[in-house]
Each structure stands twice: as C-alpha cells, then as structure tokens.
Amino acid sequence: MGPWSSKGPKVQQARVLLLGLDGAGKSTLLYQLSLAQRMATLPTVGFNVETLEWDRGLWVTLWDVGGQEKMRTVWGCYCEHADGLLYVVDSSDLPRLEASRRALERLLQNDHLKHVPVVILANKQDVEGALGAEDLTRRFRIQKLCSDRSWYVQPCSGLSGDGLAQGFQKLVAFVKSHRKSRAALAFFKPT
Numbered sequence: 437m438g439p440w441s442s443k444g445p446k447v448q449q450a451r452v453l454l455l456g457l458d459g460a461g462k463s464t465l466l467y468q469l470s471l472a473q474r475m476a477t478l479p480t481v482g483f484n485v486e487t488l489e490w491d492r493g494l495w496v497t498l499w500d501v502g503g504q505e506k507m508r509t510v511w512g513c514y515c516e517h518a519d520g521l522l523y524v525v526d527s528s529d530l531p532r533l534e535a536s537r538r539a540l541e542r543l544l545q546n547d548h549l550k551h552v553p554v555v556i557l558a559n560k561q562d563v564e565g566a567l568g569a570e571d572l573t574r575r576f577r578i579q580k581l582c583s584d585r586s587w588y589v590q591p592c593s594g595l596s597g598d599g600l601a602q603g604f605q606k607l608v609a610f611v612k613s614h615r616k617s618r619a620a621l622a623f624f625k626p627t
C-alpha cells in the first residue's frame with residue numbers, strides 16, 4: 437500500500453497490521469469492524485486482508501496475520517510500509533501474557549516499524565479477571581517498550597465490540613499525525 441494519496445479526490449490510504457497471539461481475538465475484532473464499516477474483502481490464505489472506509493475518503497487496509505508460533509516468525513515480512521499496528525492481547529489469558537509481551541517486543545525491533553504508532557487492544561474485557569488497561573501497561577512495560585513512538589492501550593471486547601471503534605480511531609489519529617511529522621521532516625531535511 438502506498439502513502440496517503442496526494443492527488444485526485446483526496447482518497448487516503450493506510451496500511452495497518454493487526455497482530456497478536458493466536459486466540460487473542462483478531463478475527464473476531466476484524467469481523468466486528470466489518471459490521472460497523474464498509475469493507476472490501478480479499479480472500480487470502482494464511483492471513484486476512486480487509487480494506488475498510490473509516491472516515492469518508494480514508495481507506496484503511498488491515499492485515500490480520502496468524503498468531504500461531506510458526507506464523508509469528510513471518511510477521512516481520514508484513515511490516516514494510518506499515519503505517520500503524522493494532523496489537524491484540526487476550527487480557528484474560530494470564531498464563532500467555534508474557535509470551536504475548538515478548539512477541540510484541542520482538543516485533544517492535546523490526547526496522548520497518550521504527551516510530552510506527554501502536555494501539556494495544558486489551559481484548560476480552562468481558563471475561564472475569566481480565567487485566568485492565570493500567571495493569572496491562574505495567575505488565576507489558578509498555579512505556580519502555582514504546583518509548584520511541586505514539587502508543588495507547590484500549591480495553592475492548594470482541595464479543596460486544598465495546599471499545600473497538602475508540603481504539604481504531606486512536607490509531608488513525610496517530611497515523612495521521614505520524615505521517616504529517618514524517619512529511620515535515622522530509623521537507624526540512626538538508627539536501
């Protein structure tokens with residue numbers, strides 16, 4: 437996916453990765469988004485790609501790549517040209533929290549994701565005992581992990597859809613401002 441289009445009827449495009457361990461709720465969240473927004477689905481093997489119109493004229497392509505251990509090794513291949521990352525955590529799966537944190541840590545080391553904004557979706561808030569946003573922030577040491585980028589932790593539920601639009605909106609806002617600051621930097625860069 438190319439950068440925001442600067443020509444024509446102001447159609448903008450963004451490429452967003454939707455990642456997280458298997459079972460975190462990625463497909464469910466993608467389905468919830470599809471209920472709320474106009475979507476174009478491209479049938480794929482191994483991953484799902486959905487393009488949805490968020491605001492008028494803003495099309496976001498979401499790449500939902502499998503989270504099984506084997507698939508995690510190829511996450512890096514999808515990072516090029518990413519504008520944002522939605523990282524889904526099953527906040528109720530306490531035994532796998534550390535594996536999820538490590539997977540995120542590894543992911544953020546990818547050069548293509550340098551400074552790319554992240555919204556962490558603390559999913560499954562409807563499950564009793566699920567960690568809230570503050571606890572997850574602490575357990576994931578997110579301030580340290582994401583010190584070089586914009587980040588936000590959004591509690592949500594894939595079952596009800598609660599919190600999902602807010603998380604997505606936050607990421608879109610980050611992506612827009614990240615794009616602006618990159619463009620400004622390029623403008624002022626000495627030749």
Ligand code: G3D
Pocket residue numbers: 456457458459460461462463464465503559560561562563592593594595596
């Ligand atoms: P994945 O795409 O990340 O692998 P899925 O995860 O979307 O397939 O979700 C895995 C399981 O978690 C599914 O249950 C799904 O219904 C459930 N799930 C997703 N989001 C939520 C949530 O917010 N709350 C609860 N309680 N469950 C959720 P099954 O039973 O189909 O495996």
